[in-house]
Amino acid sequence: MLISFFRIIKFSLQDIFRNFWLSLVTITILILALFSINIILIVKVIGQEAINVVKERIDVNLYLNAETDEKLIFELKDKISQFTQVKEVIYISKKEALKQFQNKHQDNPEILKALKELGKNPLTPSLIIKPKNAEVGTELTNELNKLQDEIIISKNFTNHKIMLEKINTITQKINNIAVIISIIFILTTLLVIFNSIRISIYTHKREINIMRLVGASHSFVYMPFILSGVLYTFFGMILLTMFFFPFLNFLNPYLESFFVSDGLNLAKHFKDNFLNIFGVEFLAVSTINILASFLAVRKYAKI
Amino acid sequence: MIKFINASKQYPGSSNLVLDRLNLHIRPGEFVSIVGQSGTGKTTLVKSLIGESNLDGGKILVGGWDITNITQKEIPYLRRQIGVIFQDFKLLLKKTLLENISFALQVCGQAPKKIKMIAPHVMKIVGLENKQDRYPHEVSGGEQQRAAIARALVHRPKILLADEPTGNLDAINANEIIELLLRINKFGTTVVLVTHNKEIVNRLQKRVITVDSGRIISDQEKGRYVI
Numbered sequence: 001m002l003i004s005f006f007r008i009i010k011f012s013l014q015d016i017f018r019n020f021w022l023s024l025v026t027i028t029i030l031i032l033a034l035f036s037i038n039i040i041l042i043v044k045v046i047g048q049e050a051i052n053v054v055k056e057r058i059d060v061n062l063y064l065n066a067e068t069d070e071k072l073i074f075e076l077k078d079k080i081s082q083f084t085q086v087k088e089v090i091y092i093s094k095k096e097a098l099k100q101f102q103n104k105h106q107d108n109p110e111i112l113k114a115l116k117e118l119g120k121n122p123l124t125p126s127l128i129i130k131p132k133n134a135e136v137g138t139e140l141t142n143e144l145n146k147l148q149d150e151i152i153i154s155k156n157f158t159n160h161k162i163m164l165e166k167i168n169t170i171t172q173k174i175n176n177i178a179v180i181i182s183i184i185f186i187l188t189t190l191l192v193i194f195n196s197i198r199i200s201i202y203t204h205k206r207e208i209n210i211m212r213l214v215g216a217s218h219s220f221v222y223m224p225f226i227l228s229g230v231l232y233t234f235f236g237m238i239l240l241t242m243f244f245f246p247f248l249n250f251l252n253p254y255l256e257s258f259f260v261s262d263g264l265n266l267a268k269h270f271k272d273n274f275l276n277i278f279g280v281e282f283l284a285v286s287t288i289n290i291l292a293s294f295l296a297v298r299k300y301a302k303i
Numbered sequence: 304m305i306k307f308i309n310a311s312k313q314y315p316g317s318s319n320l321v322l323d324r325l326n327l328h329i330r331p332g333e334f335v336s337i338v339g340q341s342g343t344g345k346t347t348l349v350k351s352l353i354g355e356s357n358l359d360g361g362k363i364l365v366g367g368w369d370i371t372n373i374t375q376k377e378i379p380y381l382r383r384q385i386g387v388i389f390q391d392f393k394l395l396l397k398k399t400l401l402e403n404i405s406f407a408l409q410v411c412g413q414a415p416k417k418i419k420m421i422a423p424h425v426m427k428i429v430g431l432e433n434k435q436d437r438y439p440h441e442v443s444g445g446e447q448q449r450a451a452i453a454r455a456l457v458h459r460p461k462i463l464l465a466d467e468p469t470g471n472l473d474a475i476n477a478n479e480i481i482e483l484l485l486r487i488n489k490f491g492t493t494v495v496l497v498t499h500n501k502e503i504v505n506r507l508q509k510r511v512i513t514v515d516s517g518r519i520i521s522d523q524e525k526g527r528y529v530i
Contacts, residue, residue, distance in 0.1 A: 004412050018397040210393050213353070214454065215383035216410035218376070 004220070012227040015204075022200060023232070029196045030236035031243070033189040034281055038244060040182050041277065042266060046255065047178070049264045051171050060129040060144060063154040066094065068125065072151055077127055080147075085140040090128040097123040124153065190288050197229055197292035201300070208300045218301075225297050229289030237282050245270070304366060304462060304493050305329040305352065311360035312347055312517075321347045323517035324361065329495060331461065334488045336496045336504045338528055339514035345497045348514070349466045352495075353387055354378040366461060383411055386455030386463040386492075390470035392447040394439040400450040401426065401435035407454045421457055429453045429483060445476030452483060456492075463487060465496045469503065477503065501528040 016023045062080075064073060073091060081089045092100070098121045105111045115122075131140045201208075204225070211221050248267040255264055270277060305327070312322040321344045329335050339345050350356035351363055354373045362371045370381055394403050405422045413421075426432050429449040439447050448468055455463055465484060469477035481503055488494045498504060504511055504527065511526025512519055 003414065007409055015397070206393075207395055207397075210395055211406075211410065212379070213382060213387060213393060214407040214410060215379045215381075215458075217379045220410050 008220070008223040008227060011224040012231060015224060016228055016231060019203075022203060026196055026200050026232050027236045027239065030193060030232060030285065031240050033193050034236065034240050034285065035244065037186060037189055037281065038240075038270075038277070040185060041270075042248075042251075044178060044182075045266065045269055046264070047174070051167070054167060060131070060140065062127040062129065062144070062152055064125045064127065065151045065153050066124045068151040073125060073127070076149055076151060080127065080129060080144075083140065083143055085131055085136040085143065086129055087132040088130040090130070092126045092128060094121050094123055094125050097121075097126065190284070193285060193288050194292045197232075197289050198296045201225055201293060201296035205300045208297060212301055221301050222294060222297050225293045226290050229293040230286050233282060233286045233289055236285070237278060241278065304331040304333075305495070306364040307348070307351075307361065308364070309361035310351065310358050310363060312344075312351065312356065312358050320517045322351075322358070322361075325514075325518060327512065327519060329493060331493055332488070332491050334485065334494045334496070334507070334509040336498060336507060336509060336511045336526070337514060338498060338504055338511060341499075343514045344517040345514055346466065349387075349464055349495075349497055352462075352464060353385055354381050379410075383458050384460055384462070386452075386458065386460040388448065388451045388455050388463070388465045388468050390467035392439070392444075392451045392471075394447055394450060394454075396439050399436050399438055400431060400442065400446075400453075403439070403450055404454045404457055407457045411458075425453045425456050426450075428456070443476070444472050445479055448472065448476070448480050449483065452480070452487070456487065460492065462493045462495065465494065465498075467498055468496070469498065469500055481507070504528040 062076075064076075070093070077089050077091055080086060101123060102112065102115070129140070129144070131137050208221060208225075245267055248270060252266055255266065306329075307322075307325050307327040310322050310325045310327075311320055313320050323344075325344070325348075327348075337345050337348065347356060351358060352365065352370075354370060354377075357373075358371055362369060364370070365381070365385070368381075370377075373381060394400075395406065398406060401422055404425060405418050408418045408421060423432065423435065426435060429452055431446060431449055431453065434442055434446060434450075439450070442450070448471075452463075452468075463484070468480055468484070472480065477500065484494050484496065485507075508525050511521070511523050511528065513521035513526075
């Protein structure tokens with residue numbers, strides 16, 4: 001039994017290396033198929049990060065009376081900082097607000113001219129309130145609505161709730177469409193893999209016939225091909241990781257500059273979820289290969 | 304050794320019987336040539352003997368074993384007891400000649416030590432001891448057929464079926480193969496030769512069974528090719 005087991009492994013490896021080009025093509029197809037599935041995962045991760053970034057940008061602004069004493073402003077700032085939903089409160093003074101305004105419109109001389117002609121700073125101090133996350137946004141706006149203070153002249157968060165709801169709705173719809181597209185893509189990829197293995201075994205049709213003619217048992221006919229399918233997956237996964245992580249490292253700097261943060265690191269994401277992603281891919285593709293090998297050999301072993 | 308009792312076979316979609324209540328008895332140690340035109344049932348006879356084709360009626364006995372309704376599981380065991388060689392040699396192209404011969408032993412779980420003893424010995428019998436590491440495409444047609452014979456002999460089968468073994472060979476190689484088959488027969492193996500080759504059959508002076516339309520029309524102990 002043990003002898004037969006090692007023989008099956010030997011035949012399988014012999015077959016892979018003696019049919020080098022066929023094996024190479026099969027493994028290449030597997031790598032391309034898995035790579036394309038991983039691209040979908042990358043798009044999903046980037047998409048999710050983009051949505052999170054947008055959600056985090058939903059700040060609440062409190063505009064304050066221009067003549068307010070800074071002491072009162074800091075008191076209000078401390079009070080709001082105590083809210084459990086608040087991540088951070090940033091105070092923008094009149095001067096800073098003017099500076100930001102001038103920087104924003106530096107390419108617009110008419111606006112800068114109009115500001116100069118005013119003779120004074122028309123802008124007011126404000127508090128920018130960052131929620132801990134998008135989910136507590138509504139709670140935070142409710143708390144801020146209850147807040148009554150004379151120094152507050154305007155609260156800019158009435159549209160916050162609506163915007164969040166819109167973002168959530170759009171996000172949900174995008175996710176649903178992405179799931180459907182992903183399923184179609186994954187099914188197509190699995191069919192490509194299935195067919196590649198069947199074609200590979202078709203080229204062994206004569207060999208399977210001969211194995212049956214000399215009296216090989218069922219297991220001796222099936223097992224080398226089934227094992228080859230698993231080995232193709234194994235070699236494919238190893239080669240894929242060798243190309244994939246450098247590809248992610250190449251992509252990272254562009255993503256960091258786009259998101260203006262170091263929060264998104266694709267290589268780290270895939271490393272942290274290595275078993276979940278690559279482990280599941282290995283199991284899924286191995287299963288498909290085993291099934292394809294079994295069905296193809298069964299077809300040609302009936303002589 | 305081999306008995307066909309009222310054997311009948313009809314392929315689906317065909318109105319003619321390929322084997323029509325054929326009765327045949329081949330005794331142990333005989334050398335029998337089966338001749339006939341194409342489509343008369345010779346190949347169906349061979350296929351039935353190795354379990355590749357089931358009969359629609361009648362029986363087949365091989366060494367007392369009724370293989371008429373043989374199951375898929377039993378077929379490998381039948382094929383280990385009957386050596387078969389074909390016109391197209393049917394060697395595994397990605398294995399050396401020695402590996403091809405060893406393979407027939409490996410599939411039945413034979414120990415590596417025994418295989419290392421038996422395979423080279425059988426190669427010597429067929430005159431291929433110096434070509435063990437050659438691949439089929441690196442040797443001649445005659446040598447490939449000898450390798451196929453060696454593979455058929457490793458199990459020491461009591462029966463050797465040869466279906467048109469000289470079909471792809473020139474006259475000299477064909478004669479060498481026939482000489483080899485005669486030598487094997489001298490050692491006690493029953494040889495059943497299916498052939499179109501008139502010269503070979505007439506030279507052999509052995510039993511000749513002529514098949515036509517699925518029936519035996521002639522059975523002569525020292526026969527000739529009379530079609």
